[in-house]
Amino acid sequence: MKVDELRVLEADELGGRLKAARRELYELRFKHAVGQLENSSQISKVRHDIARIMTVLREREFGIVAQVAPDAITVGTAVAEPEKASDAVAEDTKPKRARAKAKPKAEKES
Numbered sequence: 001m002k003v004d005e006l007r008v009l010e011a012d013e014l015g016g017r018l019k020a021a022r023r024e025l026y027e028l029r030f031k032h033a034v035g036q037l038e039n040s041s042q043i044s045k046v047r048h049d050i051a052r053i054m055t056v057l058r059e060r061e062f063g064i065v066a067q068v069a070p071d072a073i074t075v076g077t078a079v080a081e082p083e084k085a086s087d088a089v090a091e092d093t094k095p096k097r098a099r100a101k102a103k104p105k106a107e108k109e110s
Contacts, residue, residue, distance in 0.1 A: 001049050006056045018053045021046055 006014065025046045031037040 001052065003052055003056065006052060011057070011060065014053055014057055018050065018057070021050045021053065025050065 006017075009017070025043065028037060028043050028046060032040060032043065037043075
């Protein structure tokens with residue numbers, strides 16, 4: 001499940017998917033505890049799906065991202081490559097810091 005697919009859905013449908021995903025997570029955890037779960041990576045996939053759904057719901061609550069229309073979704077947009085001259089300047093301006101060498105401790109005289 002991708003975030004773009006979730007942004008197209010209505011709030012009540014997202015709520016239904018969230019409820020179904022939580023139920024699925026409950027069942028997967030139960031199967032894992034009993035020893036019937038063959039692929040334990042399913043648990044993390046469902047957890048990520050729940051997080052994606054909750055993120056979209058919170059974005060809408062805060063008004064951060066407007067809802068995306070289905071025809072507005074584009075695939076494979078080209079990104080311009082940065083100039084190589086700016087990379088060279090960035091490397092020259094701030095050198096890497098070396099680790100400080102530990103100083104030997106002087107013994108106390110009694």
